[in-house]
Amino acid sequence: MEAYIAEWLHLGLRWLHVITAITWVGSSFYFNRIDRSFRPPVPPVDRVSGQLWSIHGGAIYNYSRYPVGPGYVPEKLKWSKWESLSTWVSGACLLAVVYWWGASINLVSGRPGGLDPVSAVFASITTIIAGWVIYDVLCRSIPSDKVLSVVIALFISVSIWAFTHIFSGKAAYLHAGIVMATIMAGNVWFVILPGQKKMLKAMQDGSIDKFDVGADAKRRNYHNNYLTLPVVFAMIAAHFPITYGNAYGWLGFILISGAGVAIRHFFNTMHAGNAQPRWIGAGAVLALAAMVLLAPRDLLSANGGAQAAAVDVGRVTSIIDMRCAACHAAKPTMEGFEEPPKGVVIDTIERAATHAQQIRQVAISTDVMPPANMTEMTDEERKLLADWIAAGAPTH
Ligand code: HEC
Known part of the structure; x- marks a missing residue:
């Protein structure tokens, strides 16, 4: 309420x-x-x-x-x-x-x-x-x-x-x-x-x-x-x-x-x-x-798709779950949130994949998300998310 x-x-x-x-x-x-x-x-x-x-x-x-008035003070003056x-x-x-x-x-x-x-x-x-x-x-x-x-x-x-x-x-x-x-x-x-x-x-x-x-x-x-x-x-x-x-x-x-x-x-x-x-x-x-x-400096690791197999999708899923989903779920559990902020839902790996570029902007190129790092995301986790996006955001 x-x-x-x-x-x-x-x-x-x-x-x-x-x-x-x-x-x-x-x-x-x-x-x-x-x-x-x-x-x-x-x-x-x-x-x-x-x-x-x-x-x-x-x-x-x-x-x-x-500049010095018309010789008298006009009765009705519009002020700004x-x-x-x-x-x-x-x-x-x-x-x-x-x-x-x-x-x-x-x-x-x-x-x-x-x-x-x-x-x-x-x-x-x-x-x-x-x-x-x-x-x-x-x-x-x-x-x-x-x-x-x-x-x-x-x-x-x-x-x-x-x-x-x-x-x-x-x-x-x-x-x-x-x-x-x-x-x-x-x-x-x-x-x-x-x-x-x-x-x-x-x-x-x-x-x-x-x-x-x-x-x-x-x-x-x-x-x-x-x-x-x-x-x-x-x-x-x-x-x-x-x-x-x-x-x-x-x-x-x-x-x-x-x-x-x-x-x-x-x-x-x-x-x-x-x-x-x-x-x-x-x-x-x-x-x-x-x-x-x-311009984002990191524009992600150059090895890109080659790393696809090496990304641990299970880890990425748990990062999203721990660090983002409290607010970015269809029904957020974080106090003070009735709706997912800006309508962005990131509570499953599939949903995260559809928002991959936005996630890169707010959680990798910058540390705007989570706000005030409320869910205490680590740099290592950001790196993992970056590798996952570089690998094309695989969902399995
Ligand atoms: C404490 C709640 C909270 C957590 C946790 C959180 N967010 Fe957000 N998120 C917000 C709010 C609030 C906004 C709206 C920000 C604004 O209006 O400037 C937002 C906006 C966004 C947007 C849209 C940005 C835009 O400008 O369109 C993305 C993408 C996003 N968050 C991704 C994430 C990711 C990824 C995580 C996890 C790493 C995360 N958020 C964790 C509260 C949260």
């Missing part, structure tokens, strides 16, 4: 989280796009620094940008704030349900000497708060925009590396994504919104001509823009063992995040009317480098 409720909570929260994230990223991308597309109006319009004509649905739209808050809150709830409630399966690394579930949850909470505090201090103490960008990139790179040593690979990716997403939401709520309120006040009391948005708010906007694609990658890659399961998964994460930044930069140049396709090229090179880096 508990597992069933957890599944629905998981699904419902994920649905909500994706919807809110679409509204946030959507409005952020949209404003970035129009902001870079503005051109001075011809003929000039009082106080308007940029104008953009566009077409959508059944009408023509005309946007105008008033609930998108980021609801994305962050739904994400935090999802984190709590999947990674804190399910800490022993999803959060802990299961390596000898690794954190126990309670300490891991504590570490998870700490990383989120510490991530924001460190970022905020960096922004306040480094005056140069360029130096700050490099330091933030280093900070995130060190974080993902450290997370792979504290959490499971999947949770490491996710936490790197959460640190970046928390920075983005924090920027909106703690810096950008207060800045906008001050700006409105200056419009009201007539001091707007002397008002300065401040370099800090500008660069935090800039960081949010470039962090978006890496965050989205972190969120979806946590479903792909080929990325986080690799020993160099942290480096792959850094490469792909770099690709995300490059691709975002291309779009920024394009919206500004000066498209620089070389940034797409740079992104592709980084993504390709990640693919090469993360």
